[in-house]
Amino acid sequence: MAAPKRGRSASAQSKPGRALALILIAIVALTGGMFLSGHTTPRLGIDLAGGTSITLEAKSDQGSAINKANMDTAVEIMNRRVNGLGVSEAEVQTQGDRNIIVNIPKGTNSQEAREQVGTTAKLYFRPVLAQEATGPAAASPSPSASGSSSASPSPSASKSGATGEKATSSSSPSATPTSQGRAVTDALKADSTPSASASASSPASPSASASGGTATSSEAKLQAQYAALDCSKKAQRTKAGEGAKPGDTTVGCGEYGGVWYKYLLGPAAVAGTEVKKAQAVFDTQTAAGWQVTMTFNSKGASKFADITGKLAQNTQPLNEFGIVLDGQVVSSPTVSSSITGGNAQISGSFTQEEAQNLANMLSYGALPLSFKEQSVTTVTAALGGEQLHAGLLAGAIGLALVVIYLVAYYRGLSIVAMASLLVSAILTYVIMALLGPAIGFALNLPAVCGAIVAIGITADSFIVYFERIRDEIREGRSLRPAVERAWPRARRTILVSDFVSFLAAAVLFVVTVGKVQGFAFTLGLTTVLDVVVVFFFTKPLMTLLARRKFFASGSKWSGLDPKSLGAKPPLRRTRRPAAPAHTKEA
Amino acid sequence: MSKLGNLGARLHRGEISYDFIGHRKLWYGISILITITAIVGLAVRGLNMGIDFQGGAVFTTEKTSVSVSQAEDYAKEASGHDAVVQKLGNGTMRIQIAGMDTQQSDKIKNKLAADFKVDPEKIAADLVGPSWGDQIANKAWQGLAIFMVLVVIYLAIAFEWRMAIAALVALIHDITITVGIYALVGFEVTPGTVIGLLTILGYSLYDTVVVFDSLKEQTKDITKQNRWTYSDIANRSINGTLVRSINTTVVALLPVAGLLFIGGGFLGAGTLNDISLSLFVGLAAGAYSSIFIATPLVADLKEQEPAMKALKKRVLAKRAQADVEEELAEVRGDAVDDEPEDTPHAVVGPRTQPASRGRGRGRPSGKRR
DSSP states (O other): OOHHHHHHHHHHSSOHHHHHHHHHHHHHHHHHHHHHHTOOSOOBOHHHHOEEEEEEEEOSSSSSOOOHHHHHHHHHHHHHHHHTTTTSOOEEEEETTTEEEEEEETTSOHHHHHHHHOSSOOEEEEEEEEEEESSSOOOOOOOOOTHHHHHOOSHHHHHTOSSHHHHHHHHHHHHOOSTTOOOOOHHHHHHHHHHHHHHHTSTTGGGOOOOTGGGHHHHHHHHHHHHHOOTTSHHHHHHTTTTOOTTSOEEEEEEETTEEEEEEEOSOSEEGGGEEEEEEEEEOSSOOEEEEEEEEOHHHHHHHHHHHHHHTTSOTTTTBEEEEETTEEEEOOBOOSOOOTTEEEEEEEEOHHHHHHHHHHHHHOOOSSOEEEEEEEEEOOSSHHHHHHHHHHHHHHHHHHHHHHHHHHHTTHHHHHHHHHHHHHHHHHHHHHHHHHHHOOOBOHHHHHHHHHHHHHHHHHHHHHHHHHHHHHHTTOOHHHHHHHHHHHHHHHHHHHHHHHHHHHHHHHHHOOHHHHHHHHHHHHHHHHHHHHIIIIIHHHHHHHHTSHHHHTTOTTTTOOHHHHTOOHHHHHHHTTHHHHHHHHO | OHHHHHHHHHHHHTSSOOOTTTTHHHHHHHHHHHHHHHHHHHHHHOOEEOHHHHOEEEEEOOSOOOOHHHHHHHHHHHHSSOEEEEEBTTSOEEEEEESOOHHHHHHHHHHHHHHHTSOGGGSEEEEEOOSSHHHHHHHHHHHHHHHHHHHHHHHHHHSOHHHHHHHHHHHHHHHHHHHHHHHHHTOEEOHHHHHHHHHHHHHHHHHHHHHHHHHHHHTTTGGGOSSOOHHHHHHHHHHHTHHHHHHHHHHHHHHHHIIIIIIIIISOOHHHHHHHHHHHHHHHHHHHHIIIIIHHHHHHHHTTSHHHHHHHHHHHHHHHHOHHHHHHHHHHHHHTTOOOTTSOTTOOTTOOHHHHHHHHHHOOHHHHO
8 A cells, every 4th residue: 555655745745736636637547548448337247247158068088087076176277267367257167067157247258268268278388399480391300419318317218228319219109108109200209309308207108118110100190290280270270289198299389479380299298287376477677577487386396397407408499398278389488497496487578468378377277177168158147237227226325315414414524525435436437447358357246235335435434534623623623733633643543444454355355266356356446445535535625625714614514613513612712813823824 | 413413522522421331241241142143043044055155956948938037936936946047148048046956956847847838858957066166165264264364463463462352253243143144034145145244344343443543542651640441441432433433334334225125125136135134234233343342342351451450440549539539530631632642532630720721822733733
């Protein structure tokens, strides 16, 4: 909360106009931005606006079993994927034993959402065996450094021999650990040498004893596949790498800087499930821009240390590993040294969005099961506009009652109160509308209710302040000093109690997912806005109004009438003569 | 209004005050009674969990001309539960009903088929898992626990550990009452309910913190005087912030009451009921507990301290010694309430009337800023 500090210097001094101008400019700018962006209403959640419903069916042909635990994990991962920041109000639930329904609110790019939910979505780190810009080009066999194989310390790698030639011949077995026995052709063997040693450390490789000779046909097939692959064609892209098992050598496509590259990829060295956490961070220290940091679990960390240690000794492109999601290479970072300890950064000329996307994929990329899209259909709102209207109408009536109460109780002061509420309402609305396109924020019915209740939280801050001012007046001060003296104490109370609200919101946001997270976001937003409004609007406005005769003279209708507030008559008498002196001072 | 304004003034001067602390046993008793009722209600009736928590059945009809609201009625009739009905893009309808097993769902399917006048075979029935599942609900609980720990630490640092404990007790009190009422009334627990409950977290504490803030300020130099015990000052802080508490509670409750009675009751909007009921009960309980539970608890805890015990002894001795003088001091004490804010109201012992008057004359408040 940096706002309070700035507010203190800006508004506690005699420059209330500046703070007011600041917040008005902010409101105008935000509102202008809202109209410019064309999103003039907040996005509504699926319960209010309807949306798209996707039914996914778990595929049984892939290794892992379709059971409740796996389905639940899949639901959780999909939930994270479609909810991104957790504010888009998408719903994910299981249906029957093998189906998952994903409901996405209207206004979300449903095409994108379908891609995000993913049909297979399995993430692997695979060593790159060959790579080239797509198109009808010949293989680019960049010979590998001979040191790579001799340096590999794992026992299974030593079986593959130390000299370059031997390594070449043994590379195919180690790259073909499964009984299906796909292997690379002779032409590619040179390239695959390093990967042979790398893959030797992958869990699949201990079983790598298939003879190279019998696998020739599939080697040829893969070679042909790689040669024929044209990643600039979408149909080929989606088919590339389809059905590849983790232990297979496979092909894949990836895009970098608008150019499609095709890859020949070794067996998976690390699985996406072994990534504990990934995050997009902005590196301010080395000015390297956006980076993605990854943390592996202990198993993943040792595997990652192994593969990076081996890859680092190779030359381009054999020192790269491909991060493969659904057969597509989403990133192919170059390894410059062995990375131990389970923490790694991927840097490159990422934009913020790219970095976050990659981090998302790394964090949530690995589904335990594969899914097939069964149906995609639009659905109407589960609650409908009727409920929203009832809610808004009730909210409006409640608000009217609040206004009546405030006017009756605070009279002239209620102008300040209502203006503050209005500013707060405008800011909340505009920011919610802008957050729709920005981070996928969507408002569901509980959030609407929460926003209505936030009226209470906002009103509380200035009631605390008003009561302090009135206490000061009761003690016989005239209005202007009362306004200033009441502020520091009211400010502390407001900050302390808003901090508690904010803490609740922040904890819930960090810990939970889905709807609770969306709600926590709303709560945190309104709390921060409350502080902003009180510091930059209510207080400066109060300072300004205290200079007006209507308030300063304690008119009966100002709500600050010393007499009706019960300031003590003797004190009032001594005060009265002093009052004009203050006005002159100003 | 001016009556309430007067009340504020008189509360401020301490002319009238309600002895919240003195009657604390009564309020503790009432709270314990309500809490027990809530727990019994919860144990006996349990909570009526919605489809989001316990899963249920989903029926998909073929293309139909039945309207959504009609389908809702049919489904409710057939199952006795509230149903969530959505019309799908191709004209078919999806009806979700909470808490069904296979057998029940077959029965309801047949009933629905009769209502919709279609062949039961044309209605697909499927059991859905709880989308809010244990996982998400557990995470909400986890969040709640972490929040409580953090807030206790924060309050213990910002105020002191006794206040942190009292605030926590008040918070648990509010949540228990709200959940208990849910069990007793039998409203369906939806994600909205949980969200309403979580809103109360922040709000209930907000109220409590405001009172504590005033209490902390007023008891800063409490040991330097011997006219007031801690309880006296605690009572005074409650009374001093009473008008604020009433005002903020009214302002917060009015819109929620609007949602509950107008939105929920009059317009018959079901989901609004769940949310606004939990909010309404929680907000009311929060206001109540900050005044009647949290602050008296702090006073109770604080009076255990040796320093406070000694103070109480001194104060009582002094009072016994000169009852009449005490009366006079009361009057004087109030006059000196117009202290600069760095001196708490209560620390008035050594002050004399003339000093106060002189201060009033000689110090234009503008200068003191």
